[in-house]
Amino acid sequence: MFTGIVEDVGRVESAERRGAVLRVRISAPPLARELSVGGSVAVNGCCLTAVTVSEGGFDCELTEETLRRTAFAERLRPGRAVNLERPLRADGRFDGHIVQGHVDAVGRVLELLRDGRAAELVVGCPESVARYLVEKGSVTVDGISLTVSRLEVGAFAVAIIPYTLEHTSLRDVRAGDPVNLEADVIAKYVERLLAPVPRP
Numbered sequence: 001m002f003t004g005i006v007e008d009v010g011r012v013e014s015a016e017r018r019g020a021v022l023r024v025r026i027s028a029p030p031l032a033r034e035l036s037v038g039g040s041v042a043v044n045g046c047c048l049t050a051v052t053v054s055e056g057g058f059d060c061e062l063t064e065e066t067l068r069r070t071a072f073a074e075r076l077r078p079g080r081a082v083n084l085e086r087p088l089r090a091d092g093r094f095d096g097h098i099v100q101g102h103v104d105a106v107g108r109v110l111e112l113l114r115d116g117r118a119a120e121l122v123v124g125c126p127e128s129v130a131r132y133l134v135e136k137g138s139v140t141v142d143g144i145s146l147t148v149s150r151l152e153v154g155a156f157a158v159a160i161i162p163y164t165l166e167h168t169s170l171r172d173v174r175a176g177d178p179v180n181l182e183a184d185v186i187a188k189y190v191e192r193l194l195a196p197v198p199r200p
Contacts, residue, residue: 043143140180
């Protein structure tokens, strides 16, 4: 489990096809020192496994299923920034919201409206995610725990403080970019509990 509080911004060094698997090398010297082989790490909000770890970075392997359900097919290019977070420790402080690292859908950046050092990010999203969004509720965008400030038809907006712009990949985002989205899992459980129970 993760919290959506980005620990570090890494850079994609390479992305190479090896049969049905895409092997990605990510440069992240500070965070890599805290990873172990076989451990989990959220990359742009998607829970992946570090298959090799060195002092300067780590490698992950992505299957076709992961590529189909995420923005990675378009975004994992050498030089691109990626948000990184290690799993939450059982004795850790819970600062963001419950993030599983299971991408629900791919959204599209519609606008990044800068207001001085802050900004408003507007993201187009499918109904499969929009149904779980409420104003002042939580949503994960590329692994970042954010608060919904406004809802539109087929889209939502989040306010971005200067710190988040400076310390995440949002500093490089452009209109049209795909982003990984994860809705608040609590909303999904509520929906499930309120659904009619099938009769035997």
